[in-house]
Amino acid sequence: MFYYYQQMTCTWGIRAQAPADAQYCLSYGISDVQNTQSRTISRKNGWRNVTCHVQDVGFNLFNVMQICVTELGQNFSKLHCIDLTPVNYYKVSPPINIRVKENEVIWDEPEGNHPSHGFYYQIQVTKRSTNVMKIENVTSNSWNIENRKQSYSVKVRARINNHLDFSIWSDWTEAVIAEAEPNNFQMLIMIAVVFAFIILMSLVIFTCRKSLDKLWQPIPDPEMKFKGLFDYHHGNFQEWINAKSLGAKIPEECITVTVEDGIYA
Template sequence: VECVLFNEEYMNCTWGSREMPTVNYSLFYCPGNPLWHRNEKTSNKEVECKHYLQDQGVRVGCHFKQNELIQFQPFHVLINASVGGKTLEIARKRMFLQDLVKPEAPVNLTIHNTSNNQLQLTWASPYPTNSCLEHAVKYKSNKDTRWTELLVNRNVFSLPSVDYEKSYTFYVRSKINKFCGNTQFWSEWSVPVTWGSNSTSKGTEEEWLHWFGIRTVLVPIASCLLLLMLVILLVRMERVWVILMPRIPNPSKNFDELFITHNGNFQEWAGVPKDVVESFKPNYSENICYVTELPPKDSHEPL
């Protein structure tokens, strides 16, 4: 049976394959020192697995939640197999959980240019106790054929004497150090980070996919939309020209009815009532008064 404690969050114990599908396996576990005797199949403290891992209906492992695990105490497991109504002991193992921890891969890799020729790589770890970790950093330039791998005890790695004509790619992984356990389980390698002259064009896989999507999808769509807008603008150019340069109105058409239909009669064209028109006509007459101018008295001319 092999057990791995993943990031101190859960543990999986597996015990083989499906070579005997008719066999029903059972796992019992007990933290501390169980009272197992030589002729007994189980102890008085054992607990059967609550969450079996199955492969096509056959039990192949057991899943342990975090509240079922106690570190720095012996952890005993016993596997039985039921065949033909008989119970057989398959394996019995004593282990320490701190020796079974496999941390998660480091995250948030960041490169800082601390001087003209030196790089500083930093990262974070999802593991809850960072002081219990040691790390491995591997890197190479775009002109190297082999990776260089170094061990570090902190979340910092410095690379002196970099060449600005090269690009550098870095990976990081972690495992429990000798002060907190005796494990050989390394985490998975982190997502790579790239720095250098070609990092902008090459970059990481995520950045490349991002720019590839922009060039192959967004650029053609934007071009089609711009072409469509130009066509619509050309179709409606006359309307736009009218808005920008409005025509001078011709008022003569508004007076065609005055001169053609009403013969210049403004009152009829304006709709003035007849009684109002009649009110402006004079309704009286004046007598003619003849005036004669008399000559002066000194004049000898006859009247």
Template sequence: MASQYSLKGQVLPEMMYLIWLIVLSNVTLGMQSNDVNCIVYNEEFMECTWSHSEGKPNYTLYHWYYSKPGKECGNYIQQDGYNVGCNFSYNEVSQFQDFHVYINGSTESGNLTSHVQTFQLQNQVKPNPPGNLAVNVTTKNELFLSWDAPMKLSRCLMYGVRYRSNKDTEWQKATVNVQMFNLASVDPEKLYTFQVQSKINDYCGTTNLWSEWSLHVQWGRNETQIENSKEGLHTIITVISLLGLIVLVFTLMRSERLKVIIIPKIPNPGRSFDPLFDNHNGNFQDWLGVPKDTLEGFKSIYHENVCIVSESPSDSTENGDHEGSYEQLGRTAIIGKESTPDNKGEIQPKNTSPATLFSDIAVFVESSRSSLRKRVGNRIDSAH
């Protein structure tokens, strides 16, 4: 009995597999046998997809491995409400086993099905693009390109490399079985661009499914980038200069102190003598702030008798541009102030402008000094 049950357990799965083949071979064919395409992406998950045309029914997918019963897809991929594929997780993918699929759909006229399709999933693997591309160059201008494998089983991968310089129009291509590529000599004046893709090698599967190209990596001198960086730098400097000028103008408008430092006020000499008359009542010595000791030093140290000189009558108005001093009626007047007799017959000085007064004072002082020198010289001569 035990042997009978053992024999039954071995025969039953094979019989179920044969029944599935017989049933599927007798159905009406409404589709091509290559409508389903299964791809294992980087050994992480698998997608089986098919095309769907408008007006055709919604299809369902059944799948099974050898000697196992068939199952309907548990995770459909839909587009516009129609099933266009089935997604399989990593645990549902078994390589190096025959994987069978077929799809069918029902209409009013009957069922539409496809032939059973069989895949060797190790030949349906499409890796991801390699990552972390890096370029190193030796002192002899030998370039080494390296990258990271996209799969854990890196020994099952081969790689395609393409590169070109900014002087080339066509890509140069090469195939390697390791995670490195080298160029014997490169021109540092050129800009090189590199990309890498991967594929399952012949030791682990038979496939033509290459990955997409990786992100590019560049090495060398890019004249365009240098020119763009210079233009960008000039633009930044110009903008900063304009902003600084605007801030300076705004600060000048707001700060009177800074305005005086940068743009000093021009003095007005016409108002320089206002304090002489406003605060000192025309006292020139007090306005200059000359000490009394200094004034005493200018007094003469000798005494001279007064000599009265009579002159012929002249006009009542004296010219203000006479040099030195004059004596009239025994009185000494300062040039620069015109004298007029009052009601009592006394001569009163007339007020003049500050500029004229200052000029007259200078002339008077100079003439007094000259007269003093002459007199001192005469006395010295008479003494001898």
């Protein structure tokens, strides 16, 4: 795999029959040309595979390249080689600055120096309401959001346009959320429903209060109607009735008196 124009990593396995003291010599260069670089790697602690890291391969990645690994033992030497075109195994860094602007998802090209200035993109779109995911190929650094009434999770990746058969896709970017735009009509309906509910509840409260006021009329105070019942008889109605009966005035009989001059009869 090749990165950032001149960096290379490679991995190979170690056969089970290889002796523990075997060493491995990595060499690479342009095919049919004398190898330009080589290094020797010792097997340690029972390694079953080996990884190499080369910072600067030092030639054009569009040229056919030969990579060889020589297995070296005390009494033997085995050579394993592969020919490849580096740009077919070139992996760019992910796109950057992915963002949502109006009806589009927009991003910038991968950072760094690459063997090609043209890129292909793929966008991974996941509908958040159903978790249904789809991947679309994109030739520009933007993607049009077809339905803003839905909310989406969006990731983007890139590969170089090497004008050959294929190249390696970058890793996916971190997900960016494209929120659904608010529906103004639905918002108006919601406001109208809330307003109608408030009015209805106000009418219910007002009606219930009027009904309760009629049901719960104030009880007259008997103290105002029956003088003396509570002041002198402590609310004892029978005692108050008897007292009123005893206090009633009986008319006295009249005695006729004749009055004459100086004489009373």
